[in-house]
Amino acid sequence: MINVIDCLHLICKYHDCFDYAEFGDQGNACYKPYRDDEQAVVNWLIGNVRTAMPKGSELHVDLAKKVAIDLSLNYVQYDWLCKATARILAGIESVDEIVQLGEMSRLIKERMRMA
Numbered sequence: 529m530i531n532v533i534d535c536l537h538l539i540c541k542y543h544d545c546f547d548y549a550e551f552g553d554q555g556n557a558c559y560k561p562y563r564d565d566e567q568a569v570v571n572w573l574i575g576n577v578r579t580a581m582p583k584g585s586e587l588h589v590d591l592a593k594k595v596a597i598d599l600s601l602n603y604v605q606y607d608w609l610c611k612a613t614a615r616i617l618a619g620i621e622s623v624d625e626i627v628q629l630g631e632m633s634r635l636i637k638e639r640m641r642m643a
Contacts, residue, residue: 542630551612573614
């Protein structure tokens, strides 16, 4: 089982490595947010995200600002941020996986800028 607080801090650190828009209520071609088999896990994670990142907490404000900038918005709503973050966490098996994904994503972005 993942440690949600540690994961949230790492997601905040690597905020630019996740396409939050893909994890909204609309979903995307590869991810449907309301599939029955995953919904129980996502609902459990939404509750854990809300507990680990209370509305107005330093972590919430920091992550919300970073995600809003990444999405070119003025702000993101707390409810949406919790749901999207929980959907990201639903695909994560360990804290180390977030670090690996973040480092790989940044390396790819850096190499693409150099090309």
